[in-house]
Amino acid sequence: MEILLDKKNNILKIKGEIDLNNSKKLKEEVKKMNNNNIVMDFKEVSYLDSAGIGALISIHKDLQNKSGSLTIINIDKKIKELFEMVGLSKLMNIS
Secondary structure, three states: EEEEEEEEOEEEEEEEEEOOOOHHHHHEEEEEEEOOOOOEEEEEEEEEEEHHHHHHHHHHHHHHOOEEEEEEOOOHHHHHHHHHHHHHHHHEEEO
């Protein structure tokens, strides 16, 4: 997984897989941003497993506790279906 930060627009652009091997890295990168309203661009995310889902839920809860939000944009159709199946689409802002 590669994470690029677009500081101007406060967007984390994620490339590759979000899985057990790198979900902790994603949480650490979000904490480094020191911002309560995070946008993640999933345009180049090719795979998401249960550890990745857990990381997103953890990030969402942390931001919500700080009166912030997590928005995920440019989701692939298969990943969007996964979000809907596990209920993340009701929990997070997805566009």
